[in-house]
Amino acid sequence: xxEGSENTLKVAQQGFEYFTHGLKTGDWSxxxxxxxxxxxFWFPIGQFHGLNVGKDKAEAFFQxxxxxxxxxxxxxxxxxxGNETTVVFEFRDEGLLFGEHYKNRVAVSFDVRGEKICGYxxxxxxxxKSN
Amino acid sequence: xxEGSENTLKVAQQGFEYFTHGLKTGDWSxxxxxxxxxxxFWFPIGQFHGLNVGKDKAEAFFQxxxxxxxxxxxxxxxxxxGNETTVVFEFRDEGLLFGEHYKNRVAVSFDVRGEKICGYxxxxxxxxKSN
Numbered sequence: 001x002x003e004g005s006e007n008t009l010k011v012a013q014q015g016f017e018y019f020t021h022g023l024k025t026g027d028w029s030x031x032x033x034x035x036x037x038x039x040x041f042w043f044p045i046g047q048f049h050g051l052n053v054g055k056d057k058a059e060a061f062f063q064x065x066x067x068x069x070x071x072x073x074x075x076x077x078x079x080x081x082g083n084e085t086t087v088v089f090e091f092r093d094e095g096l097l098f099g100e101h102y103k104n105r106v107a108v109s110f111d112v113r114g115e116k117i118c119g120y121x122x123x124x125x126x127x128x129k130s131n
Numbered sequence: 132x133x134e135g136s137e138n139t140l141k142v143a144q145q146g147f148e149y150f151t152h153g154l155k156t157g158d159w160s161x162x163x164x165x166x167x168x169x170x171x172f173w174f175p176i177g178q179f180h181g182l183n184v185g186k187d188k189a190e191a192f193f194q195x196x197x198x199x200x201x202x203x204x205x206x207x208x209x210x211x212x213g214n215e216t217t218v219v220f221e222f223r224d225e226g227l228l229f230g231e232h233y234k235n236r237v238a239v240s241f242d243v244r245g246e247k248i249c250g251y252x253x254x255x256x257x258x259x260k261s262n
Binding site: 019042044045049051079081082085086087088090105106107109121122123124125126127130 | 134173175176181183209212213217218219221236237238240243252253254255256257258261
């Protein structure tokens with residue numbers, strides 16, 4: 001069994017793999033299965049702006065994301081940093097937002113508890129038009 | 132002498148201390164002294180949006196930041212994650228932007244080379260009105 005930051009990194013990396021699969025395909029089942037019931041997340045803009053509490057809210061959010069990006073979003077991972085409880089992924093993404101070209105630079109920060117993800121914060125590094 | 136990720140964390144933490152001092156006081160001299168000549172940074176919005184190359188550009192940028200936030204910005208650090216070359220700081224900030232109340236959630240990612248900071252990426256987690 002892995003301990004501390006090593007387990008956190010392993011769980012977060014599995015979560016990020018499922019997260020990018022969700023962004024690409026719209027199938028969020030694997031990612032959602034990794035979330036704790038009390039999962040909460042922060043999002044920078046729009047109808048989910050700010051703090052969102054509970055797994056139900058997360059399900060609604062990720063479904064909404066895939067409605068916005070019907071053809072899926074492609075992710076290019078640039079950097080991964082971590083500590084005992086948290087892992088941050090810096091990446092660029094690209095796709096069609098309601099049919100219009102979309103590009104961004106993003107940092108997502110996953111909080112890990114045991115084998116699950118209990119929190120998530122998203123940050124935008126660009127304007128949705130370039131990355 | 133510290134090696135690898137330990138040195139990176141130490142250098143980045145010193146840089147972040149000078150960075151928050153700059154945000155608070157408008158005095159960027161210590162932070163600028165830690166940047167490599169080929170320092171480059173990414174910023175999400177406005178006239179410095181995207182990639183900015185060179186220490187001169189950084190000087191202009193940080194002076195501009197302190198003109199926008201004349202009374203300074205107060206920073207509350209929430210999390211620090213790192214690897215061999217990069218450290219990410221997640222924080223909330225608050226102040227007056229051209230006299231109007233400003234709040235944001237921010238992630239900044241510092242790339243370290245030796246005892247200096249060679250790159251920086253900023254990401255916004257909120258809308259400038261709440262954090």
